[in-house]
Amino acid sequence: MATSINFGRQRRPQPQLPSDSEIIDACDRNPPCDENGLRLKGLMYPPQAPIFWIKYGLQSEGRDAEARTQDFAFRALEQIPQSDREGIRIPEIYRIFTDEHPSGNSMVYIVMGYVPGKTLLQILRDTPDSKSVEHLYDRIAKAIKLFLTFKVPDDATPGPYKGGIIRHPLFKDYEAAIEYSSVAQLQHHINKVATMIRRDQPTVDFSEEKLCFCFSDLYEGNFLFSDNGDLYVLDFEQASFLPISFMTYALIQDRQVCAAIEDKLSLPQGNLPGMIKAGSYFIMSTHTIGLPLE
Known part of the structure; x- marks a missing residue:
């Protein structure tokens, strides 16, 4: 039923x-x-x-x-x-x-x-000149900035709205192995993985970062421009409440959108080395790397 x-x-x-x-x-x-x-x-x-x-x-x-x-x-x-x-x-x-x-x-x-229209992916196939689509990237950057300003619910934990597994490019197959109860637990897991082989590797510190709404899947097919020119953002599978450094990490992925809008967003960079180190281990290892958490 x-x-x-x-x-x-x-x-x-x-x-x-x-x-x-x-x-x-x-x-x-x-x-x-x-x-x-x-x-x-x-x-x-x-x-x-x-x-x-x-x-x-x-x-x-x-x-x-x-x-x-x-x-x-x-x-x-x-x-x-x-x-x-x-x-x-x-x-x-x-x-x-x-x-x-x-x-x-x-x-x-x-x-x-x-919504009838064309995705950025379709537009790029028909428009090889990157300068002619710069205004489209400006609009995508505007959308990401707006998302980061959303008021986060007081009871939110790292993950999707009302709870669940984080889906983000930091993790193997874009999916965290567990649901995190707090930012501190998420930070602990990342740091544990980053320093598993060498203790002197860079780590992360999210203590000064509030949760924000991160739209992390910057695939060109997720941005649709309607017939009247409005931008519709699609596919919220990889959208979650996360420390803002997760948006920074999403922007270094190998995608045209990332390369085009990274400089349009002034995001903190301090946690990036630790996330890159942990991300490499997450992706190369099994889903359960670093688990259980003490």
Whole structure:
């Protein structure tokens, strides 16, 4: 039996949502991979005249945490004055529901607004001149800066909204092995891993860093420019409340967006050597490196 949660703002009417069974049937008919062999995680609905984008995946993959976090970000962005957030948007989530999968795990379905437009990835394929897209990078940098200003809930812990596993490029397969109860515990784990082989290696100190909203997946396909030029930020799987140094680390990844916007964001660099050292060990080792934590 499906378990459903409705999102959306009460002051504005929602579009007529498809039923759970209609959504499940559409996703079951969707091919598992695209023409390049990449796993598909979503579809337009209805296909002839799309109104919704439906994203789906196993609950064990963190889809429910992703939906909660995207909904938090949507609402937090709306709290910022319109003049400050002009041109920056996040797709609105209307509903999330779970349904039992034959594997015994639960499948999560996220229904959000569909936005016609082109991703930065598509634009770059058609526009080899990097200078002609500089204004797009400026807008992406603006979005990341705005995200960092979101008011973090008083009871937030490192991870997605309402708790869960951190997904971030610091960790093996972009996924932490445990859920952290505090920044101190997260710091302890990173430092333990960074100094496992040599005690004189650089470490991190997050004591002066408050949690902030870090959008860490800077893949070019996650930034969609609508037909009227607005930027929609997509895919909140790797978005979490983290010390700001995690945003610094995300910006040194091998992506065009990172190279283009790193200098547009004045972020602290002091913890970067320790994170680079720990990150190299996280990625090369098993998920349980440094565990258990004393």
